[in-house]
Amino acid sequence: MTTTVRLQREPFDAAKEAAALARGRTDIGAVVTFTGICRADENGEPIAALNLEHYPDMAEAEIGRHVEAAFKRWPLLGVSVVHRYGRIAPGEGIVLVVTASSHRQAAFAAAEFLMDYLKTHAPFWKQVEKAGGKTGDKTGEKIWVEAKASDDSAADRWAPTKRETAS
Amino acid sequence: MKVRYFAWVRERVGKAEEDLDPPAEIATVHDLVAWLARQGEGYAYAFENPGVVRSAIDKRHARADARIAGAKEIAFFPPMTGG
Numbered sequence: 001m002t003t004t005v006r007l008q009r010e011p012f013d014a015a016k017e018a019a020a021l022a023r024g025r026t027d028i029g030a031v032v033t034f035t036g037i038c039r040a041d042e043n044g045e046p047i048a049a050l051n052l053e054h055y056p057d058m059a060e061a062e063i064g065r066h067v068e069a070a071f072k073r074w075p076l077l078g079v080s081v082v083h084r085y086g087r088i089a090p091g092e093g094i095v096l097v098v099t100a101s102s103h104r105q106a107a108f109a110a111a112e113f114l115m116d117y118l119k120t121h122a123p124f125w126k127q128v129e130k131a132g133g134k135t136g137d138k139t140g141e142k143i144w145v146e147a148k149a150s151d152d153s154a155a156d157r158w159a160p161t162k163r164e165t166a167s
Numbered sequence: 168m169k170v171r172y173f174a175w176v177r178e179r180v181g182k183a184e185e186d187l188d189p190p191a192e193i194a195t196v197h198d199l200v201a202w203l204a205r206q207g208e209g210y211a212y213a214f215e216n217p218g219v220v221r222s223a224i225d226k227r228h229a230r231a232d233a234r235i236a237g238a239k240e241i242a243f244f245p246p247m248t249g250g
Contacts, residue, residue, distance in 0.1 A: 036250055052249065053174050055242060058226035059249075083249065095250050115250055121228065123242075124249025125174035144175050147246035 002078040002100075003071075005063045007054065009086040011093060018098050021078045028077050030104040032111040034097045040090035042145065046131040050094070051142065052085045055123035059083065066117045070099070073113070074106035081114065083124065113158050120147075120155040168235070170203075172213070173244035176220055179213035196222045197231040199241065213243070221246060 002021060018033045038050050067079050078100035088094055097114045101107040125144065132139035171184040193202050197217070204214040214220060222229050223242040235241060 054249070055171070055173055055223070055226075055244065058223055058242070061226050062228075119250035120247060122249045123173065123223070123244060123247055125245060126248045127174075144245065145248045147248050151250075 002080075003064075003067055004080040004082075005060055005067060006080075006082045007056065007059055008082065008084055010084075012082045012084070012096050014093065014096050014098075017080050017082060017096055021080050021098050021100050025077070025100075027102060028100045029102045030107040031098060031100045032104070032107040034095075034111050034115055035093045036095040036115070038088045038090050038092050038094055040131075042128045045128075047090065047128050048131040048140065049090070049129045050088045050145075051127040051129060052088060052094070053125045053127065054083075054085045058123050062122050063118065066114055066121065069117075070110045070114055074101065074110045076101050076106055076110055079110070079114070081118070083118070083122065085124065087129075116151070116155040116158060119151045168238050169240045171240060171242040173242065175245055176213045176243045179209050181209045194234055194236070195231065196224070196229055196233050196235060196241070199235055200231070200243070203243075219245065 014033055014035045018031050022028050022031050041047060063081050063083065067081060070076060070079060076099060080098040082096040084094055095118060097111050099107045099110040128143045128145055130139060130141045168187060169184060170187050172180045172182065177183050189199060189202055193199050200214050200217045203210045220243050224233055224235065224238045225240055
């Protein structure tokens, strides 16, 4: 099994990361690639960019713990997670999750599990840099993005108690 | 112990990190938050709603009732919004 967890300021190439995970392997039958992309609006207001703050030493460890949990839960053959920090422009990737398995079910489920946990447990904080909106907001004004309750419930559905009752 | 602050908790406190030596009776994360909130206006603002601020002890998520004895680094931050 192959695991990559990387935090970087620079943009990533999703196709390249997915190819690297499966290169030279003939046991992998499914690769799922998820890319979270910066939109040009937040709550209907245009944005110039997102600024991502992170807790460097903890972010990598925390993502690593969730990757480990995914390996325990599904028959995975490889996982790559790349998370960016710093300034991210609309259209650019923020986060990449690539999961590989013999069959698609495990790859799909693990990718979703990892994303749900990344959003609620990986120590990153998004700040919106406004592009100047209809309500007289100043261009360049920075506002912290608020956590969504829907993200918490998305992560909660993978909780051990529910998993045990479901399986 | 080293205490680190992130995102709006950092902005409100006015610093990214500091070395603190809280009194011996401060036993849990909850106690530390209550103590910090009394250290000045910025701290009071940062911890005005202690249920919102999350914490980590030595780079692992920690609950409010977690004991801080022996901790090298404690971090406080808002709910996470990565991904």
